Amino acid sequence: MKSVTIKNIVDRFSLEVLAGSGQLNQAVTKPRVNRPGLEFAGYFDFFSHAHVQILGQKEINYLHTLSETERNDRIGNIVKYHPPCFVVTRNQEGLKYLMKYCEQEGIPLLRTKETTAKFMELIDNYLAKELAPEIIIHGVCVNVFGVGILLRGKSGIGKSETAHTLIGRGHRLVADDLVVLKKISPEAIVGTHDGKTKELLALRSIGLINVSRLYGRKAFQDETNIVLDIELIKWEDRIPHNELELEPKFTEYMDIQIPHIQIQLQPGRDVAGLIEAVANNWYLREQGYSAVDDFLKRCEQCVE
Structure with missing residues (x-):
């Protein structure tokens, strides 16, 4: 099965590594990314956990509205599936709680200045070509x-x-x-x-x-x-x-x-x-x- 590493993605898109720097050699084998909005709300049927996870303004703002206990539960329910990595768009801040969980679970947490829509288009095209038969x-x-x-x-x-x-x-x-x-x-x-x-x-x-x-x-x-x-x-x-x-x-x-x-x-x-x-x-x-x-x-x- 063809794959690219998280480091390949970091280098290709000049991403900032916020957590999980020791796990950048992990492989990505799925060609499309996923936005885990429903999963943060507690719905995990059909969760594309093997895909790169994109966290846009909607996801991060939603997490900011939760209490510390609720936020820990929602994040904990997702990281236990061990997705390849999370990418936060628009250089969003206030991510200490995410960094903590990603470090504990060994999941790279990355950040880009690009908008969510543009970055998803770029990385989807990149992964489609790199992972294509x-x-x-x-x-x-x-x-x-x-x-x-x-x-x-x-x-x-x-x-x-x-x-x-x-x-x-x-x-x-x-x-x-x-x-x-x-x-x-x-x-x-x-x-x-x-x-x-x-x-x-x-x-x-x-x-x-x-x-x-x-x-x-x-x-x-x-x-x-x-x-x-x-x-x-x-x-x-x-x-x-x-x-x-x-x-x-x-x-x-x-x-x-x-x-x-x-x-x-x-x-x-x-x-x-x-x-x-x-x-x-x-x-x-x-x-x-x-x-x-x-x-x-x-x-x-x-x-x-």
């Missing part, structure tokens, strides 16, 4: 006109060279050679790099280049949603090349189907230009436009 495949990942594309093909077919041409046209590299695919929801896959190859592109006969150093920061982005799977293959005369519309094909990654297109290579073909056309055509289809439907309507009008 992932696979690594051989290929290149690029972003073309804002469209995330996985570029595949046999070794030596020209994936990295094609990516280099696309970068020269103003598009962005995400990953070369090893592409990390993360399933961040039942319908969405993100492509990224493995860290070691960040910003690097391997070109045969030249070697490694750093695209950000050569072409500027806009030549690289850290991740992209994968919406197209393009495979570069050798030209085959037996395959028809003048279809009005190809039958939809898909490649499945972690139970998610991604539209799959093959581009055949031949000397003189503008492969990068064809990939740009594929990206733009996908975008138009998402907007409800089909060039084939448009053509057929024109034909019908001519017949009439």
Whole structure:
């Protein structure tokens, strides 16, 4: 099971550690956070105790209104479940009673200056990506006109060279050679790099280049949603090349189907230009436009 440590979260969001500093290596394995408002009121059915617990103004203000005895009971009922940590938002103060219980139970108590809504959004996105199921495949990942594309093909077919041409046209590299695919929801896959190859592109006969150093920061982005799977293959005369519309094909990654297109290579073909056309055509289809439907309507009008 994938996990991140409390220290990873502290470092990522520059959190202040108020208590439990000796337990920062504890693991977080759940991708969403929880606000224990109902639990402070005494309702514990469906308590997501294995999640990071967020304490906003409503929770802290409620605790402030209680007597010392009531407050101790309410806090004690929650900490006995040993959640991974508590995060107090908006730099709220008056937390000595929380610090006492967290120290006793070995639960990190953290604090951020961010608002509750903003911090929950940030940490939910972070945990969703860090804890997402992932696979690594051989290929290149690029972003073309804002469209995330996985570029595949046999070794030596020209994936990295094609990516280099696309970068020269103003598009962005995400990953070369090893592409990390993360399933961040039942319908969405993100492509990224493995860290070691960040910003690097391997070109045969030249070697490694750093695209950000050569072409500027806009030549690289850290991740992209994968919406197209393009495979570069050798030209085959037996395959028809003048279809009005190809039958939809898909490649499945972690139970998610991604539209799959093959581009055949031949000397003189503008492969990068064809990939740009594929990206733009996908975008138009998402907007409800089909060039084939448009053509057929024109034909019908001519017949009439």
